Amino acid sequence: MARLPILVAPDPRLKVKARPVEKVDEPLRRLMDDMLETMYAAPGIGLAAPQVGVDKRVLVIDIAKDGDPKTPLRMANPQLLWVSDDDAVYEEGCLSVPEQYADVTRPARIRVRFLDHQNEIRELDADGLLATVVQHEMDHLDGILFIDHLSNLKRNMILRKLSKSRKPLVGA
Ligand code: NI
Numbered sequence: 158m159a160r161l162p163i164l165v166a167p168d169p170r171l172k173v174k175a176r177p178v179e180k181v182d183e184p185l186r187r188l189m190d191d192m193l194e195t196m197y198a199a200p201g202i203g204l205a206a207p208q209v210g211v212d213k214r215v216l217v218i219d220i221a222k223d224g225d226p227k228t229p230l231r232m233a234n235p236q237l238l239w240v241s242d243d244d245a246v247y248e249e250g251c252l253s254v255p256e257q258y259a260d261v262t263r264p265a266r267i268r269v270r271f272l273d274h275q276n277e278i279r280e281l282d283a284d285g286l287l288a289t290v291v292q293h294e295m296d297h298l299d300g301i302l303f304i305d306h307l308s309n310l311k312r313n314m315i316l317r318k319l320s321k322s323r324k325p326l327v328g329a
Pocket of ligand 1: 250251252253293294297
């Protein structure tokens with residue numbers, strides 16, 4: 158496994174709509190594992206392939222708390238089958254928007270269909286933090302960052318802070 162460099166906004170590669178994968182084969186499994194290693198090291202709870210400069214609809218997630226057993230999720234071509242009418246608000250951050258946080262409103266519960274690391278079709282019902290993280294990572298596959306859910310004023314404030322504090326990315 159290998160750690161991959163994480164792109165930071167406003168890198169244009171973060172704004173691209175990523176391409177579906179044909180199937181989850183050995184090279185793609187390796188990408189998923191490298192993404193998990195990169196995410197754990199950051200540390201983060203989710204990472205999408207465009208954040209490491211790979212134009213594929215692939216993401217990884219693990220919301221297990223520090224010290225708890227790992228619960229990695231690997232998804233290719235995720236698709237939302239259903240979203241709830243009720244919303245939830247979480248303070249979100251992003252490895253590509255380091256050290257910036259803001260409240261984002263999203264559907265509270267979702268059902269997602271995806272290809273797992275064995276190339277099997279799976280469905281997952283998620284609520285709470287997991288529902289938010291899945292939607293946050295799926296946004297990345299369409300070139301959308303959490304700051305794109307904020308007002309122009311807030312987004313520009315964050316982008317200005319990012320360009321001032323540019324430094325080698327190690328975490329957040
Ligand atoms: Ni993110």
